[in-house]
Amino acid sequence: MSNNDILDMYIYETNTLLEQLESIVLDAEKENTFSQDNVNEIFRIMHTIKGSSAMMEFDTLARVSHRIEDMFFLIREGTMSVVKDEDRPALFDVMLHSVDYFREEMEKVEAEQPLNEDVGSFLENINSLIAKIKGEEIPAEPAPKAAAPAAAAAPAAPAPAPAQTTEGSAEFPYGLRVFFDEGCGMENLRAFMLVTSVQGFCADADFTYQPAGVETDSSLSETVVEHGFLLQFRSEEDRARAVPIVMTAGSVHSYEEQNYAPPAPPAAAPAPAAQEAAPAVQKAPAAPAAQPAAASAQHQGQGGQKESLISVGLSKLDQLSAIVGEIVITEAMVTASPDLKGLHLDAFSKSARQLRKLTDELQDVSMSLRMIPVSNTFQKMNRIVRDMCKKLNKQVKLTLVGENTEVDKTIVDSIGDPIMHMVRNSMDHGIEESVEERIAAGKDPVGEILLSAQDTGSEVIIQISDDGAGVNDEAVLAKAIRNGIASPDVEYSHKEILNFLMAPGFSTNQQVTEFSGRGVGMDVVKSGVESLGGSVSITSEQGRGMTTIMRIPLTMAIMDGMEVSVGSSIFTIPINNIRSSIKLTEADILHDSVNGEMVKMLDGYYPVIRAKDFYNLPGGAEKIEEGILMWLESGDCSYCLFVDELLGEQQIVVKPLPAYVNNFDIKNYGITGCSILGDGNISIILDAGGLYAAARNI
Known part of the structure; x- marks a missing residue:
């Protein structure tokens, strides 16, 4: 395993x-x-972070995690009764502060930036709490030593033998001697990582290790290289449980089991070594790319095998999706080859159907590998609500629904910011300023924000709603007029007023605060969701709250689409944007005052966009009777697209537009990507919402 992998x-x-x-x-x-x-x-989490940070030589991270570990060692030994009620809020604040600190440092590690060395004030807070737990005076943080950060052994670490030796002992007769790969480096810290892993299942008093002090003394690496690293257990069962961990640990070359006899009687001649004559030496298998070793071969109570898990880089999954996409395209090109038209090949048709079945299954499997639950993103909102409640002095609870809904990994990573902005918007703008105001309105004193996710099969619907004061249409319209994005002479509908909230730079706050007022939140939501091929809509009722609905495709790699033709050009419309298709006559078309076309569908009137005219395409149907109308919906927009004919539904592989094409701002004309058809032709994928917005602006 390379240093980058580690x-x-x-x-x-x-x-x-x-x-x-x-x-x-x-x-x-x-x-x-x-x-x-x-x-x-x-305690286990901080112990693991301390050990791994020491191994990576991140001194300040190891120091901070070590002190937090010390604090929870005291709490573990004395239970939470050692923490007074008045000190518990400070304990929770310190722990959340530590999460923020470690996250910021991890971002610096990823960006290869220097870590923050000034942690004195943070450690003082931790030391203050430790002193209160002990009932002592608050100590000053000692100056850091030049040696490695975790200078003091963890409280839970087993007491090793005082002598720096690698020989066994009768008190711990079951030994496991480990040898690392030649030249792997940091052997002392690799040895300590094994100790940390063993502590996950073995009581501290039931094992020891030699040489002692490997977590702090880098000079012991030479001893480990020459004699190996010795783990010693009281029971043979504990040693057997340690073997899989050693086998899957990084840079382990081999290991050997050694048994030690009790000391000989005084009259007996001293044996040069108490170990058995021929210990079993085994070559450790190559470590897998993904650790930790805790996911190795373990068994459930009745002998059932636990599910094995492996971490895979997202770039590899992207590569797999690309290859599967090429297979799908190639399969379509073979089975739909023009050379086969008019031929009746029963055996070929049967094989082609089987190939299609297998490629469909391959698609499903490759897509499922990328699907992860939105729970992590949802859970992060708890922290935002908690912090804002304290700073805004509001009482609000967050309710999560459907957090196990699975979405493509890329999309999950992208929706975090839009969801965060909407939750903050509900906290700052939505929920009333005071409990008294809510009680006067006949509401529960504690406000509620609902964050839900629902899988509809082709898309995920994420809803953020609150039971606050809702949107004041008059205030929003007045601000829109002042900003120049609305006209005082025009009468706007409730939906149109709500859409002003998503205009760039628009904010109803009179003053800029740390949470809002700059007019970037809702704009970020809209642009972020639309970049994923989704849409955003807002509903609100004054005095009852506001709801934001985000519709996002489950995956951006493969989609179900309807192929349509306009002249010699072929377009693909996402199935989830199609409400229906219908053939009409010229008599069914209505004309407005500016010669625009409209059609009555059910209980409403909808504009007609002619694809031929919009894209200036040669050929194609001119008369309504010669073509077909596609009734499309995307977010709040609903309209009819006039095309020549439907070619059929097909699952397509979405390909991004070439970079040089994007230079022409083509996405602002309702084009979101392209796909290769079975006959080798290119199909342009339409963005239903973008097409409507572009047509209105012409």
């Missing part, structure tokens, strides 16, 4: 642990206490 695994593992830590602290704060399981889990 660093990537360190960043991934630390960020995962920080998400767990934040969730634990937020839940515990609601109960005003940590359960014993919480305390044990936090």
